[in-house]
Amino acid sequence: QVQLVESGGGLVQAGGSLRLSCAASGSIVSLNTMGWYRQAPGKQRELVATIHSTGNTNYADSVKGRFTISRDNAKNTMYLQMNSLKPEDTAVYYCRSSYNYWGQGTQVTVSS
Numbered sequence: 001q002v003q004l005v006e007s008g009g010g011l012v013q014a015g016g017s018l019r020l021s022c023a024a025s026g027s028i029v030s031l032n033t034m035g036w037y038r039q040a041p042g043k044q045r046e047l048v049a050t051i052h053s054t055g056n057t058n059y060a061d062s063v064k065g066r067f068t069i070s071r072d073n074a075k076n077t078m079y080l081q082m083n084s085l086k087p088e089d090t091a092v093y094y095c096r097s098s099y100n101y102w103g104q105g106t107q108v109t110v111s112s
Contacts, residue, residue: 004022004102004103005022006094009093009106010107010108014111015084017081017083019081019082020036020082022078022079027076028077031097031099031101032052034095034097035095036048036094039094040088045094047060048067048093049067063082067080067081078095087112088110092105092107093106
């Protein structure tokens with residue numbers, strides 16, 4: 001079983017940047033698809049971005065052009081670079097991998 005641990009969340013002003021990390025306890029080579037999800041208060045959890053082991057990526061329309069997902073298999077880590085943050089990006093961000101492994105989440109708060 002793989003454990004996922006997110007880090008990098010925090011409080012930032014609108015227009016700022018954050019980089020989230022998702023560290024896996026084991027190799028992520030076999031985890032074909034990994035992704036970031038988020039859940040704002042009172043809302044359902046939604047997909048933010050995914051990345052396949054081939055490098056193919058997919059983004060929610062709301063973050064296209066502002067967020068970049070990447071993975072470093074050698075470091076067993078996935079990243080989410082978030083630029084031009086908006087107050088509506090405020091949420092708990094979770095990483096998820098194949099076989100439905102989830103992290104515990106990291107809070108991102110964007111102030112206006």
